[in-house]
Amino acid sequence: MLFITVQVAACLLSSCAGRPADRPVTPPPDVLLVTIDTLRADRVGVYGGLPATTPNLDSLARRGVTFMDATAHAPLTAPSHASILTGQYPPRHELRDNGGFVLSPRSRTLAEMLRANGYQTAAFVASYVLNRGTGLNRGFETYGDRFDVTAPHLSLPSLQRRGPEIARDAVKWLAAARRPFFLWMHVYDPHAPYDPPPAFGSRFPGKPYEAEIATSDWAVGEVLRAVGQKSQNALVIVTADHGESLGEHGEMEHGILLYDATLHVPLIMAGPMIRAGQRVQQQVRHVDILPTVADWVRVQVPPGLDGTSLKPLIEGRTDVLTQPSYSESLFGQLHFGWSDLHAVRDGQWKFVQAPAAELYDVRADPAERSNLFDGRRDTAAKLERIIHDVNVASAKDRVASGTAVDSVTTERLKSLGYVSGRVELGPAAGADPKTQIARYVDYVEQFTRGVDALQAGREREAERVFERLVRMFPGSYEVHQYLGRTRAARGAHDDALREFEAARRLSPGSALVAFDAAKSLAAKRDFATALARVTEGLTLEPDTFYGYVTKGQVLRAAGQRPEAQAAFEKALALSPGLAIAEYELGALAEGAGDAAAAAAHYQRALASDAGMVESRAALSRVERQLPARSGR
Numbered sequence: 001m002l003f004i005t006v007q008v009a010a011c012l013l014s015s016c017a018g019r020p021a022d023r024p025v026t027p028p029p030d031v032l033l034v035t036i037d038t039l040r041a042d043r044v045g046v047y048g049g050l051p052a053t054t055p056n057l058d059s060l061a062r063r064g065v066t067f068m069d070a071t072a073h074a075p076l077t078a079p080s081h082a083s084i085l086t087g088q089y090p091p092r093h094e095l096r097d098n099g100g101f102v103l104s105p106r107s108r109t110l111a112e113m114l115r116a117n118g119y120q121t122a123a124f125v126a127s128y129v130l131n132r133g134t135g136l137n138r139g140f141e142t143y144g145d146r147f148d149v150t151a152p153h154l155s156l157p158s159l160q161r162r163g164p165e166i167a168r169d170a171v172k173w174l175a176a177a178r179r180p181f182f183l184w185m186h187v188y189d190p191h192a193p194y195d196p197p198p199a200f201g202s203r204f205p206g207k208p209y210e211a212e213i214a215t216s217d218w219a220v221g222e223v224l225r226a227v228g229q230k231s232q233n234a235l236v237i238v239t240a241d242h243g244e245s246l247g248e249h250g251e252m253e254h255g256i257l258l259y260d261a262t263l264h265v266p267l268i269m270a271g272p273m274i275r276a277g278q279r280v281q282q283q284v285r286h287v288d289i290l291p292t293v294a295d296w297v298r299v300q301v302p303p304g305l306d307g308t309s310l311k312p313l314i315e316g317r318t319d320v321l322t323q324p325s326y327s328e329s330l331f332g333q334l335h336f337g338w339s340d341l342h343a344v345r346d347g348q349w350k351f352v353q354a355p356a357a358e359l360y361d362v363r364a365d366p367a368e369r370s371n372l373f374d375g376r377r378d379t380a381a382k383l384e385r386i387i388h389d390v391n392v393a394s395a396k397d398r399v400a401s402g403t404a405v406d407s408v409t410t411e412r413l414k415s416l417g418y419v420s421g422r423v424e425l426g427p428a429a430g431a432d433p434k435t436q437i438a439r440y441v442d443y444v445e446q447f448t449r450g451v452d453a454l455q456a457g458r459e460r461e462a463e464r465v466f467e468r469l470v471r472m473f474p475g476s477y478e479v480h481q482y483l484g485r486t487r488a489a490r491g492a493h494d495d496a497l498r499e500f501e502a503a504r505r506l507s508p509g510s511a512l513v514a515f516d517a518a519k520s521l522a523a524k525r526d527f528a529t530a531l532a533r534v535t536e537g538l539t540l541e542p543d544t545f546y547g548y549v550t551k552g553q554v555l556r557a558a559g560q561r562p563e564a565q566a567a568f569e570k571a572l573a574l575s576p577g578l579a580i581a582e583y584e585l586g587a588l589a590e591g592a593g594d595a596a597a598a599a600a601h602y603q604r605a606l607a608s609d610a611g612m613v614e615s616r617a618a619l620s621r622v623e624r625q626l627p628a629r630s631g632r
């Protein structure tokens, strides 16, 4: 409410007291944040990419400021977005992997900050990885995270929406938005698999990644135009959560290694208060975005930030010191039992803390090919100290706050050695991820083949793939989980439950593993244990609609119809229009003999997902029971 108060006060001063205000009162700027997933900086025209790919981003850069050396803090979607939205490094915001972690209750988001100052807030996200169970929805009055789960075997990366759909939702919201507004738009198209819509694919033959970037740019353009019509006073920020390796250092996608291929991101800001066409060469960071917005809209920043405002740099000040940028990936550790990785980059040097440490002169060697660690131990030691300090300071905060006791995330961090005073000073025991990357590429290929076979109903083939993967990667909980799913698919629920238990031991934080186990337990008619697993999953990831769908299915199988109905209704409240929940409610109504109510639910399911064959069959079945309507 700060702005409203300031404006009212200024108005009172100028009109009632007959004294001019000391400066003209301008309304607070609207804020648009756009994050394009998996977008390498060097694929954007202004950073040297093909201009035909990103005309809208390039036009934004011409009217604003482009940060040529911007860095992310994690090569993973949820942790990186958490840094953008909180101004904190991952050890402090605690959302350290996709799944299994929740944003720290002590972190304050950009949306919370702006909403407290009178902004209307909304977000539209394109990947399930950013669903509201992560806590990233905090401060957003509207949080568009609608994904459907009709596929028999939920696979997280497949739950995504296209950029043009996200743009349509964002434009629709903008039309009725009250000012000032804060809108966050997340676009996921450039993420693998690269399968652009034909209209874009045909413009970039043989370059599907670029075609997906062009799709994203088009969607962003739609929203930029709508924002321009709504507001002459909008601060626009566009960045990527991380890049894509595309084979550099042996990595195909992103998530494991900490090289600039995935940590160098585009960052463009524009608004009426920003001088057009500027380029900033100093290193800047994702954690600087929140303090910069706070500076621009003149609101107080929350305490405990790792970033600083970029406003002085944008205003052309040359005496601004470059701040070091911390980054990490716990992916190899959490998913395979390898070592964790941490890095720090100061604009010239980059140190990677790993079983075999690395040091690069990123100015002279931007591709990070020559490891200079042996010849420059003093430089490396100075940077390593920063990694240590970032982790120790965050662990101290965590221990000092009372919230640490009951936080699920804190329990997980404790088991990894990140909580107590004994923060790991060096990388955890385990293989160096860079020595495993070729095996990992093979893993992804086989895993994808196994999932495809499972989705297509070829359970035996899928089972053979996952059995082989379990032998190759016994430390991967996901392999055990999927082997369990293939066995559940052919009705071998005892075998499935053994694999789900192995997955749970390896990754106690995975809510999906708990939901999978619940389904097999329900199939065995052990409803009490099944419901205990559902509760466990919902504790790990509260407010996940998938958890409530699972709960409803278990309760329906147990014959507890009113409770099942309540669970499906809760799923619908979390994700309006959710086809699977409408379908299940239709089935409950049909079972109770209410054909009209059942038909209405099936129709709503089909309105959300026209291709849902179960709903179509069910609808024609109940329509035959309804009295013929006149005039048709």
Ligand SMILES: [Zn+2]
Pocket (backbone or CB within 6 Å): 037, 038, 076, 077, 078, 241, 242
């Ligand atoms: Zn991402």
